[in-house]
Amino acid sequence: MERNISDRAAIVGIGSTEFSKDSGRSELSLAAEAVKAALDDAGLEPSDVDGMVTFTIDQNEEVDVARAVGCNDLTFYSRVPYGGGAATGCVLQAAMAVATGIADTVVVYRALNGRSGHRYSKGVSGDLITGSAIHYGWYMPFGLLTPASWVATFTQRYMHITGCTVDAFFEVAHSARMYAVNNPAAFFYQRPFDRAEYDAGKKICSPLKIYDCCQESDGGSAVIVTTPERARDLKQPGVLIRGVAQCSAKDQEEMTSFYRPEIGCLPEMDIAAKKAYAQCGLSAADIDAAVIYDAFSPIVLWQLESWGFCKPGEAKDFVADGALRIDGRLPTNTHGGQLSEAYIHGVNGIVEAVRQVRGTSVNQPRKTINHALVTSGVGVPTGGAILGRMG
Amino acid sequence: MTPEEVSEFEAKIRAYVGRENGPRQRGKDDVNLAMIRHWAEVIGDENPAYTDPDYAARSRRKGIVAPATMLQIWSMEGYPMCQSPKVDVQRELHNVFESYGYTGTLGTNTRTEFYRELRPGDQVSYHTIIDNIVGPKKTGRGMGYFIETVTTFTDQNDEPVGRQVFRVLKFVPPPQDAAQAGGGQQAAAVEAATRIASPRGHDNAWWWEAVDRGRVLIQRCKSCGTLRHPPRPMCGECQSIEWDSIESTLDGEVFSFTEISYPRFPGYPYPLVVGVIQLAEGTRLVAGITGCDPSAVHIGMKVKGKVEQVDEKTWLPQFYPV
Numbered sequence: 048m049e050r051n052i053s054d055r056a057a058i059v060g061i062g063s064t065e066f067s068k069d070s071g072r073s074e075l076s077l078a079a080e081a082v083k084a085a086l087d088d089a090g091l092e093p094s095d096v097d098g099m100v101t102f103t104i105d106q107n108e109e110v111d112v113a114r115a116v117g118c119n120d121l122t123f124y125s126r127v128p129y130g131g132g133a134a135t136g137c138v139l140q141a142a143m144a145v146a147t148g149i150a151d152t153v154v155v156y157r158a159l160n161g162r163s164g165h166r167y168s169k170g171v172s173g174d175l176i177t178g179s180a181i182h183y184g185w186y187m188p189f190g191l192l193t194p195a196s197w198v199a200t201f202t203q204r205y206m207h208i209t210g211c212t213v214d215a216f217f218e219v220a221h222s223a224r225m226y227a228v229n230n231p232a233a234f235f236y237q238r239p240f241d242r243a244e245y246d247a248g249k250k251i252c253s254p255l256k257i258y259d260c261c262q263e264s265d266g267g268s269a270v271i272v273t274t275p276e277r278a279r280d281l282k283q284p285g286v287l288i289r290g291v292a293q294c295s296a297k298d299q300e301e302m303t304s305f306y307r308p309e310i311g312c313l314p315e316m317d318i319a320a321k322k323a324y325a326q327c328g329l330s331a332a333d334i335d336a337a338v339i340y341d342a343f344s345p346i347v348l349w350q351l352e353s354w355g356f357c358k359p360g361e362a363k364d365f366v367a368d369g370a371l372r373i374d375g376r377l378p379t380n381t382h383g384g385q386l387s388e389a390y391i392h393g394v395n396g397i398v399e400a401v402r403q404v405r406g407t408s409v410n411q412p413r414k415t416i417n418h419a420l421v422t423s424g425v426g427v428p429t430g431g432a433i434l435g436r437m438g
Numbered sequence: 439m440t441p442e443e444v445s446e447f448e449a450k451i452r453a454y455v456g457r458e459n460g461p462r463q464r465g466k467d468d469v470n471l472a473m474i475r476h477w478a479e480v481i482g483d484e485n486p487a488y489t490d491p492d493y494a495a496r497s498r499r500k501g502i503v504a505p506a507t508m509l510q511i512w513s514m515e516g517y518p519m520c521q522s523p524k525v526d527v528q529r530e531l532h533n534v535f536e537s538y539g540y541t542g543t544l545g546t547n548t549r550t551e552f553y554r555e556l557r558p559g560d561q562v563s564y565h566t567i568i569d570n571i572v573g574p575k576k577t578g579r580g581m582g583y584f585i586e587t588v589t590t591f592t593d594q595n596d597e598p599v600g601r602q603v604f605r606v607l608k609f610v611p612p613p614q615d616a617a618q619a620g621g622g623q624q625a626a627a628v629e630a631a632t633r634i635a636s637p638r639g640h641d642n643a644w645w646w647e648a649v650d651r652g653r654v655l656i657q658r659c660k661s662c663g664t665l666r667h668p669p670r671p672m673c674g675e676c677q678s679i680e681w682d683s684i685e686s687t688l689d690g691e692v693f694s695f696t697e698i699s700y701p702r703f704p705g706y707p708y709p710l711v712v713g714v715i716q717l718a719e720g721t722r723l724v725a726g727i728t729g730c731d732p733s734a735v736h737i738g739m740k741v742k743g744k745v746e747q748v749d750e751k752t753w754l755p756q757f758y759p760v
Contacts, residue, residue, distance in 0.1 A: 069576075163576065168701060177637075184636025184646075185668045188754055189726050190698055190710045192634070199696035200714060207694070207737045250699040253732075305714045306667070306722050310694060 053326040055146035057278040057285035057437060060089025060271035061398040066232055066389030069163040070265035078107040078158035079115040081267035085154065089271045090282030098123030098150030100140045102133040102157055102392060112156065123150035129301060131342060131424025134393030135432040136293045141272035151273060157394040158267030166263050168193055179301070186303055194342065195260055197302040198426060199252035202345045205311035206254065209360035211348065213254060215367065217245050219344040220258050220386055222371040227383025230409045234262050235387040259344040264389035268398050275437065285437045286404045289418065290323035293430030302426045316353035319430040327433055329418060331355035336403045336412055337377050337420040338396035341384040346425050354420060373412055381410040397421050404434050439538065447538045451571055451583065454531045459566035459587065465512040469560040474504050477511060503555040509591055509600045512562035528587065531568060535608040542579055542609040550602040561594040582609030631704030632749040641671050652745045654755050655683040656721050667721040688743030688755065689718040697732045705749060711735050715743070715757055729758035
């Protein structure tokens with residue numbers, strides 16, 4: 048067990064702002080509030096923070112968040128690229144910093160006005176000659192401009208090779224929605240839906256329709272990472288980072304890895320899963336609940352396969368048995384997911400996975416949750432984290 | 439605006455909600471044949487029930503009626519309004535908006551209910567209240583508020599004959615709109631939208647320049663012969679930076695695809711089918727699939743491509759079913 052990150056850091060605080068379609072305030076204000084809420088939850092002071100991690104695409108500079116919240120000296124700051132793929136990568140950065148003594152208390156944050164400000168559904172455009180613009184230049188002129196269009200192209204292929212149908216997408220979307228119905232923080236709080244409404248949804252990019260697509264939200268979420276020793280002295284039961292890994296697999300492009308032998312799969316998540324399990328000696332059988340990144344409903348299916356809950360191509364059967372529901376094998380996205388709670392780039396998902404382990408989810412499964420899995424956005428370099436109860 | 443100015447502005451506009459635009463007023467003209475005929479001619483409505491007394495008398499209407507959708511006409515002020523609009527309560531409200539920068543005005547929609555058909559000789563009166571102000575909302579025109587007025591129409595017996603909800607958007611126009619509204623030269627330069635072009639840099643300009651000349655090339659490593667697409671500066675197999683290219687025959691098959699419906703971007707035709715094409719040479723290329731019903735496109739479909747001009751500025755490879 049040399050050179051292993053497992054159990055070297057714990058999440059001790061979680062916090063979020065309200066989620067909305069128009070926050071009416073700055074992203075910095077959202078970030079500061081989420082960070083403060085996470086510190087309060089942990090029983091820590093801003094001056095305890097000495098490290099910060101966020102997404103490269105977050106618009107809030109670490110120093111600005113630190114000044115806004117009133118943090119003291121920072122000895123660690125780091126960012127993770129590739130949109131939602133960064134979510135658990137940020138936890139990885141924080142855990143490494145804590146495990147190596149680079150920092151003691153690291154805050155991971157993400158705050159965005161994702162609906163009232165820049166909307167990712169608005170797609171890309173090529174005003175700048177950057178590496179990223181050159182890359183999207185292979186797709187923009189043809190009209191593949193949005194995350195939905197890229198994911199749809201993978202999905203079509205996934206359906207072709209596995210025989211998966213929209214029945215499975217509906218189950219993913221529906222189980223998330225039914226959780227959101229009980230979650231006052233969720234966009235779809237008290238708003239259930241049925242198959243007829245799902246089928247009648249607006250066409251986006253075939254085979255995706257509107258209810259296969261996540262929210263666009265304003266809001267912020269944050270978690271606090273520190274050492275397990277320190278975690279024992281804090282307000283909340285610490286949640287151990289049992290395993291955390293990220294991966295960019297061979298021939299990866301940002302959202303458009305269309306040139307691999309097969310594209311209806313997620314090799315980067317397969318590798319991250321293997322690595323995270325190896326770190327803690329756990330397997331899929333040990334995972335009791337999950338938060339699986341759901342920018343679009345089909346991507347949940349692929350990730351279930353990556354993390355070994357079923358064999359490749361069999362996620363459709365796994366979910367058809369109700370596995371994602373509250374009494375199912377793997378209660379998943381119990382906050383409503385990004386499909387139905389809010390789209391905070393997966394960091395609201397990390398918050399929920401911590402709640403699952405603490406036993407405080409608004410949809411807490413009846414069984415004991417010893418280990419929860421939380422994953423990051425896919426199509427990009429990605430990863431996931433296995434969280435567990437402290438002994 | 440500062441938060442103080444915002445709350446001052448909000449207080450001012452909200453004070454108008456529920457106010458009457460003025461007392462109930464009788465229309466300038468009673469319902470009459472001449473105005474009905476002019477309206478029917480301009481609209482192109484040839485229903486003889488509006489203009490032919492004999493026909494109308496024989497119809498179930500038993501005489502000429504005014505087109506229902508003329509209802510608002512009977513309340514209109516007429517041409518003097520263009521020169522010196524009356525300063526009524528509604529105008530005052532618009533002035534408040536304008537003094538805070540909400541200078542844009544857009545009639546967004548009306549909803550009208552008709553209770554009975556009007557006949558020549560009917561005397562229409564109208565009464566308008568400012569019913570609601572909704573906002574601020576971010577709209578395609580700019581940040582704005584929707585003003586909803588409700589007008590009730592009555593006849594000479596004070597019986598209601600119709601009701602209209604009228605929504606107007608007052609918005610802050612973006613700077614270029616303001617310039618155009620001012621009659622600047624930009625107003626003349628309206629261009630049709632074209633597809634978003636790829637930026638061209640060291641590693642890809644040669645490929646797009648070939649497309650501009652009608653050819654699709656595939657980059658080839660000069661050292662080991664490996665083909666690669668999209669182009670990149672080094673061979674991933676042998677790390678050589680020497681390369682040339684071959685021309686694709688554009689024979690291929692659909693490896694994956696999607697039919698794009700929403701959101702719609704200016705300059706693109708929808709629904710739009712885009713595919714990942716497996717080329718005969720072995721590399722893949724993302725390109726449009728056209729020439730067939732979108733629902734006919736499937737994985738494995740044999741296709742043949744050609745470079746075509748798709749808009750004023752853009753040449754692209756497009757693939758057709760074989």
